Amino acid sequence: MKVFISVDMEGISGLVRWMDVASQGIDFPRNRSLMTADTNAAIDGAFAAGASEVVVEENHGVEDLCVLVMDEIDPRCSVIRGAGRPGATTMAGLTEDAGVVLLVGHHASAGTFPGIMAHTISYGWFKRVLLNGEVIGEPDFFSIRAGELGVPVGMVSGDQVVAAQVLAFAPNAVTAIVKQALAHQSGNCIPPQRARPMIRDAAEQAVALARAGELTIRKDVAVPYQFEIELKKPLTDTMRDNLSSLPEYSVLDDHTVVTSAMDMDLGFRRCAYLGYADTPGMTRY
Numbered sequence: 001m002k003v004f005i006s007v008d009m010e011g012i013s014g015l016v017r018w019m020d021v022a023s024q025g026i027d028f029p030r031n032r033s034l035m036t037a038d039t040n041a042a043i044d045g046a047f048a049a050g051a052s053e054v055v056v057e058e059n060h061g062v063e064d065l066c067v068l069v070m071d072e073i074d075p076r077c078s079v080i081r082g083a084g085r086p087g088a089t090t091m092a093g094l095t096e097d098a099g100v101v102l103l104v105g106h107h108a109s110a111g112t113f114p115g116i117m118a119h120t121i122s123y124g125w126f127k128r129v130l131l132n133g134e135v136i137g138e139p140d141f142f143s144i145r146a147g148e149l150g151v152p153v154g155m156v157s158g159d160q161v162v163a164a165q166v167l168a169f170a171p172n173a174v175t176a177i178v179k180q181a182l183a184h185q186s187g188n189c190i191p192p193q194r195a196r197p198m199i200r201d202a203a204e205q206a207v208a209l210a211r212a213g214e215l216t217i218r219k220d221v222a223v224p225y226q227f228e229i230e231l232k233k234p235l236t237d238t239m240r241d242n243l244s245s246l247p248e249y250s251v252l253d254d255h256t257v258v259t260s261a262m263d264m265d266l267g268f269r270r271c272a273y274l275g276y277a278d279t280p281g282m283t284r285y
Helices: 028-048 138-148 160-169 192-211 237-244 264-273
Strands: 002-007 053-058 078-080 098-104 126-131 153-159 174-183 186-189 225-231 249-253 256-261
Touching (some): 002 028, 028 053, 028 098, 028 153, 028 192, 098 138, 138 160, 138 264, 153 160, 160 174, 237 249, 256 264
Parallel strands (some): 053 078, 098 153
Antiparallel strands (some): 126 225, 249 256
16 A cells, blocks of 8 residues: 655644744754654554555755755655645645555644644644635645545644544544644644654554555545635735735735635645745645
């Protein structure tokens, strides 16, 4: 079975602050290794359960999505990293031949309290993202896209808030709660050396469930997908100019943009575009 692992950084064991996941942070080099070690734990668990192939894709949007330490990553996997990937950038490696999706180091959706570093796609621009009137987070994008391809989500590691959000759409998924969120930048953390066996065990259980056909494939969201993106700051003149040239977007008010899509690959790209639409002449996503 081919296993697809999406690895983000905000949900990595021991990390709680924005500066923990930013390249300017004093601990960033060490935290890159923590991220790599959590990923290795999931890779090891997947192979222990009988995975034939593991594809890891970087989801953390700093340093052009190149954060994992490549000479520390488990050599049995392959890693998709770097900007400019085809399709929805952080799901380029998610294909219909995968047997299960594992979410490592993920975080709760924007507008969620007390989720540690809770955000959806753009923590600088987006206040909330709604799909068909419901608040969604990044795991929703992954799970809906996976469902389109016939692939279940089987596991998530992070805080208790993202775990609950994943269980809401994937009730048979396995969770590795490596920290209890206390506020957006504080938590009660299990030290990484104890957290990694939890991640390994969760990944092993999830792959075993997938091989047994006991995971749910998400099919509960109808197309077309209707997105409403609430912005933290008012639209700038530059953003308005860019959006005016793109008929797939509509501006509801100074803080709200709507768009739609017939599949989640395109839906993710259309939402993510608003995180950089403040650049003059930027009309491609």
